[in-house]
Amino acid sequence: MPIHCYAAQAAKKPLGPFSYEPKPLGPWEIRVKISHCGICHSDIHLIDNDWKASSYPLVPGHEIVGTVNAAGSNVTQLKIGDRVGVGWQEGSCMECEWCARGEENLCPSSRAVCMNHYGGFGEEVQVDSRFAFKIPDVLESENAAPLLCGGATVYSPLRHYGVTTATKVGIIGIGGLGHLAIQFAKAFGCQVTAFSTTLEKETEAKKFGAHKFVLSKDSSQMKRAVRSLDFIVSTVCANVNWTSFMNVLRPNGKLCIVGVPPGNIQVSPHVLIGGQKSIAGSVIGSRAAIQEMLECAALHNIKAKTELMSLSEVNQACDKVRQGKARYRVVLKI
Numbered sequence: 001m002p003i004h005c006y007a008a009q010a011a012k013k014p015l016g017p018f019s020y021e022p023k024p025l026g027p028w029e030i031r032v033k034i035s036h037c038g039i040c041h042s043d044i045h046l047i048d049n050d051w052k053a054s055s056y057p058l059v060p061g062h063e064i065v066g067t068v069n070a071a072g073s074n075v076t077q078l079k080i081g082d083r084v085g086v087g088w089q090e091g092s093c094m095e096c097e098w099c100a101r102g103e104e105n106l107c108p109s110s111r112a113v114c115m116n117h118y119g120g121f122g123e124e125v126q127v128d129s130r131f132a133f134k135i136p137d138v139l140e141s142e143n144a145a146p147l148l149c150g151g152a153t154v155y156s157p158l159r160h161y162g163v164t165t166a167t168k169v170g171i172i173g174i175g176g177l178g179h180l181a182i183q184f185a186k187a188f189g190c191q192v193t194a195f196s197t198t199l200e201k202e203t204e205a206k207k208f209g210a211h212k213f214v215l216s217k218d219s220s221q222m223k224r225a226v227r228s229l230d231f232i233v234s235t236v237c238a239n240v241n242w243t244s245f246m247n248v249l250r251p252n253g254k255l256c257i258v259g260v261p262p263g264n265i266q267v268s269p270h271v272l273i274g275g276q277k278s279i280a281g282s283v284i285g286s287r288a289a290i291q292e293m294l295e296c297a298a299l300h301n302i303k304a305k306t307e308l309m310s311l312s313e314v315n316q317a318c319d320k321v322r323q324g325k326a327r328y329r330v331v332l333k334i
């Protein structure tokens with residue numbers, strides 16, 4: 001039976017109906033009947049070929065929630081009918097040093113669900129069951145879907161870089177990732193500062209848990225924030241004044257890049273040397289981090305603030321994300 005979905009046939013083109021025959025189910029694979037799929041800005045980067053790595057037809061969608069409707073012979077940890085989530089990563093070699101360490105997100109053979117593989121903007125998806133996660137009962141599918149990529153991507157660096165209650169945290173960009181980052185950093189007990197170019201987001205940023213809000217395009221507000229934070233997560237997909245954010249860090253502070261702006265991030269070496277500061281990156285999250293993140297979300301009532309749209313409205317939905325108008329995550333109801 002073919003799987004019906006939506007695909008882009010070329011860069012920057014609207015998505016249209018598309019169907020494909022799934023491969024026979026491998027021993028570790030499951031098929032998931034999708035109920036919801038979030039739209040991450042990475043889907044837009046892929047559709048638009050911003051990273052020069054897209055191949056078409058491209059079926060986006062990597063914030064998937066649905067139920068298992070078929071399982072291969074090795075699958076014992078999941079059963080038909082389980083409600084699961086699938087994020088960016090669809091598989092890894094499970095043998096290399098990084099997989100053995102439980103850092104599958106760093107595996108050189110990591111496979112993405114919507115690159116050279118058909119993703120979640122459709123009825124069903126077929127993935128390695130070891131990259132599908134049971135969704136805690138208290139989380140609604142609509143609010144849980146964005147956790148699978150957005151949530152994992154902001155939770156993982158907080159853990160990986162050792163954020164504690166004493167860490168003063170900043171989040172740059174209050175979009176899909178950013179609004180979840182505020183909630184997780186608050187749950188970690190941190191003092192949280194939101195940096196946004198959109199003044200209208202102040203009230204909601206504070207509702208998500210930000211203690212302070214800085215309008216980052218206002219240089220006087222940025223000046224007042226100098227030397228105030230230890231760890232900043234940047235979720236922006238555009239270039240900003242990186243030096244001004246490095247100046248917001250206290251000595252030994254770290255700027256962690258998760259958003260993907262075009263081109264290079266440039267700062268003077270003096271900005272790093274004085275104050276012993278660093279710039280780091282982080283990519284999605286390991287399987288353990290995703291599992292832990294879901295439990296943390298369930299415990300602390302962390303949820304994506306969503307706008308639900310139907311799969312047939314996929315092009316309007318993508319435009320909303322492309323134009324920065326989503327508040328704060330558009331989720332497709334399949």
Ligand code: NAP
Pocket residue numbers: 039040041042043045149150153172173174175176177178195196197198201235236237238239240257258259260261282283284321324326328
């Ligand atoms: P999003 O919902 O569109 O949010 C991005 C936010 O960046 C916007 O809400 C806006 O926040 C800010 N922004 C947008 N344009 C800007 C500009 N010109 N100048 C300054 N700020 C701007 O996107 P998302 O889904 O959160 O994804 C963000 C980025 O993370 C994307 O590049 C995506 O590819 C990347 N990503 C990376 C990973 C990873 O593993 N590292 C995983 C998932 C996503 P304000 O209005 O508050 O300024």
Ligand code: ZN
Pocket residue numbers: 040041042043062088149150
């Ligand atoms: Zn994503």
